[in-house]
Amino acid sequence: MTPAKLAQTLPLCRANLPGDLNGGLNVAILSLPITIPLGALAFAPLGPEFIQAGVVAGFQTSIVGGIVAALTGGCRLQVSGPRASASLMLAAILAMALNDPALAGLGVDTPQAAIMAAFIATFAAGLIQVGLGLARVGRGIKYVPHPVLSGFMNSVALMILVGQLPAALGLDGVKPSQLLHRLGDIRPGAILVTLGTMAAMYLATKKKSKLPPIAVAFAAGTLLHYLLAVVPGGPAMGGLVGQVPAQWPSPYALAEAVSLSWTAQGTQLVLHLLPSSLVLALICSIEALFSAAAVDAVTGGRHDGNRELIGQGLGNIAAACFGGFAGTGAPMRGIASFKAGGRTRLAGVFHSLILLALLIWGGSLLADLSFAVMAGIMMMIAVNMADSWAVNAMRHGGRSFVADFAVMAVVAGISVSVNLPAGVAAGVGIAMIMFVMRMSRPIVRRVLDRRNTRSLRVRPLHVERRLQEEGGRLLLLELDGPLFFGTAESLRDKIDGLVSGKPRVIILDLRRVPDIDSSGVRVLQQTARAVALKGASLALAGLISDSARAGWLRKSGLADAIPESHWYATRDLALEAAEDLLAGDDAAAAHAHPLLSGLDPEAIDHLTERMTLLVLQDGGVVFRRGDAGDGLFLVETGFVAITLPGTPGQPPVRLALFGPGTFFGEMALLDGGPRSADAMAQGEAVAWRLTTDDFHAFRHTHPADATRLLLNLGHELSERLRLTNTRLQAVE
Structure with a gap:
């Protein structure tokens, strides 16, 4: 925190000290019945004799990790501590470490070596979280496929239920796998307390109690336990937590790790733990970011995801050094703090300090807590x-969600039968393969040729007829989706099939292609060279020359196979250039203007004398939208673009481009209406203007030729309409 930020924060902390203290107290009461069983759950693979050590580790997680994360995290009211997912992950890591021959390389007895493995995994997970925050992936870390998260959460829920069965039945210290052999030792009182605690929590949630449901359940379950315990001849009750060592926080785990004689086997153990540490870091990061978002929704705050990852990572590093395990934020803690008056980071600090006070001076209180109560919670x-997302999706969506349901089931199955890291890794791997398969659908949206698509360039009819006849030799492929290793080969196969028709130009429309990877570039290079051997050329549309994509494609060497002269910013420009190539000499051949075809030479001279010659520079205005219509224009050289104004900040929208041998503005000659668009020269251009008055005067002096001119006008328009109809029919 910068000095300036600290100066702004301190007055707020002082002003809200009572509210933060009350918020911390409420969250500490809420966290207590969770911290104890989650600590015991994390150390469960070590056996019942390590339950007390697990409880202390849970407290150190809430105390040390909670203080560091509260002061350094990116969410002001995030309160960190043990979470069920992280505790089960640590239990899985401990179970794997106990079966790893490399554990002996630490040079200490097996249980102590396993606890050291937990320290290493938590420390490494914290470092990974800090690295993720520094790499600024606070947003991207949340994009884990939901079926994977669903399978993970369901497996965690199932393992918690199974793991708490012994305590719920009063068989403390018994592993779930041994329950069938201990049915005769079940204590009915523990079952009643567990069910009563669950009922109290359910009712508090359903009735929307002002007190946190966990606190209500904790109080009701504890009261029920002691009421049943004092009933003469009452049912046998479950066990109590017992005396918890009053252990002041100290970095003993770090000191022990430094003092170890590290052998090659010890180093090998660290390498074996890294994949599990990565999964642990991802789970804790996802939980923390989702929790921060939930707290923000209630408090109106806005968290910094990258800073939150750094704070959570530093908290886990500190917790590991002090003998704790990985923790993370939980929405119920942060929201409870806010509702109780917490407004600053001190609320999280007070929560940790109150738990520290309970650990040091509340040993007798902790010792009398019932495991059955905490099992119910x-x-x-x-x-x-x-x-239940996957089940509901299958019910309503049917086969559309079979694959997602399968991923969820695989993650849950492997997590339960093998371990959580293996389940998550398998789920992510399968989800990635499914994603690639889904994205590997054919990338070619449709194939068009000049007979059913064209540029906005208006050409003389004799050129249009030539292009219509040769239209099958100009192909345009509309691509849709990323061009990557999963789709690139299908594009090449498609083009290979089209080359047999002997096209002259093939245009690839990249407007709907969000990304091109190196495999896509390679296929484009190979395809361009193969097409060139067949006498055709490949062009790219939708590629702006100064864009980041164009720059990357230059660096990748694509210009060696497809020259940059064949890269076009728009589809229209690419089609126009291809049409010029296909039209060949017809496009440049001199022809009499079709509007004057069949007129007497003397009449043409007379008409020309009446017409106005316009010599236009680039951008020269012929007329504006809304101007009075006073005649038509014949293009002699150059080009005139017909456009509509674009939206604010956007260029004008081009409707048509008229070149030599064409005319425009004819509707004004016929009906005298206002101009419906703008007309501007594109480059230098020369055009002739025939006004309505001049045409009427010409009609009086040369009625037969005027009629002929109108017939030519009608013939031109009808031919263009017929060509348009042909193209529309081809598209259908």
């Missing part, structure tokens, strides 16, 4: 955590 958390 954890079971309800598991029920609420379960994600």
Whole structure:
């Protein structure tokens, strides 16, 4: 935090000290019945004799990790501590470490070495989180496929339910796999307390209690436990937490790690733990960012995702050094703090300090807490955590969601049967393969030729007829989707099939192509060379020369196969250039203007004397939209573009481009209406203007030739309409 930011924050902290203290107290009460069982859950693979050590580790996570994350994170009211997903991940890591021969390389007894493996995994996960934050991927980290998250959350929920069964049945310290052999030892009182706790939490949630449902369930379950315990001849009750060591936070885990004699086997263990640490970091990061977003929705704040990752990572590094494990933010903690008056980072700090006070001076209180109460709370958390998205999607969407349901099922199945890191890794891998398969659909949206698409360039009819006859030799392929390794080969196969028709030009329309990777570039290069051997050329449309994409394509060497002279900013420019190539000599051949065809030479001379010669520079205005219509224009040389004004900040929209041997503005000659668009020279141009008055005067002196001119006008318009109809029929 910068000095200026600190100076702004301190007055707010002082002003809201009572509210932050109350918020921290409420969250500490809320966190207590979660911290204890999650700590025990994390160390469960080590056996029942390590339950107390797990509880202490859970407290250190909330205390040390919570303070560091609160002060350095990117969400002001985020309160960090143990989460079910992180605790189960750590339990999975401990289970894998216990079965790893490299564990012996740490040179200490097996349980202590396993705890050291947990320290290494948590420390590494924290470093990864800091790295992700520094790399500014705070937004992108949330884009994990939902079926993977759904499978992960469902497997976590299932494992919590199974893991809490022994405590719910009063069989503390018994592994779930041993339950069938201990059915005779079940304690009915524990079952009643568990069910009562679950019912209290359910009712508090349904009735929208002002108190947090967990706090209500904790109080009701504890009261029920002690009421049943004092009933003469009452049911056998479940076990209590027992004495928790009053351990002041100290970086003993870091000191022990430094003092170890690291061997090659120890280094190998670290490498074995890295994939699991990566999964742990991703899970904690996703949970933290989702939690920050949920807190923002209630408080109206706005978190910094990258800073939040850095803060959570530093918190986990600190927790690991002090003997804790990976923690992360939880929406219920931050929201509870806000509703109780918390407004600054001090609320999270107070939450940690109050838990520290309970650990040091509240040993007798902690010792009398019932495992059955906490089992009921954890079971309800598991029920609420379960994600029914996949089932609902299958019910309503049918086969459309079969693949997503399969990914969810695979993740859940592998997570439960093998371990959580393996399940997540398998799910991400399968989701990536499915994504590539979905994106690998044919990239060619449709294939058009000059007979059913054309540029906006208006050409003389004899050129139009030639282009219509040769139209099959100008092909335009509309591409849709990324051009990458999954689609590039299908594009080449498509073009290979089209080359047999002996096209002259093939245009690839890239407007709907969001990305091109190196495989796409390679295929474009190979295809351009193959097409050239067949006597054709390849052109690209929708490629702006000064864009980042064009710059990357230059660096990739694409211009060696497709010259930049064949790169066009718009589809229209590409079609116009291809039409010029296809028209050949007809486009440049001199012909009498079709509007004057069949007129007597003397009449043409007389008409020309009445017409006005316009010599236009580039951008020269012929007329503006809304101007009075006073005649038509015949283009002699150059080009005149007909445009409409664009939206603010955008260039004009081109409707047509008239070149030598064409005319425009004829409707004004016939009906005298106002101009419906702008007409401007594109480059230098020469045109003749025939006004309405001049035409009427010509009609009086040369009635037969005037009639002929009108017939030519009608013939030209009808031919263009017929060609348009032909193109429309081809498109259909």
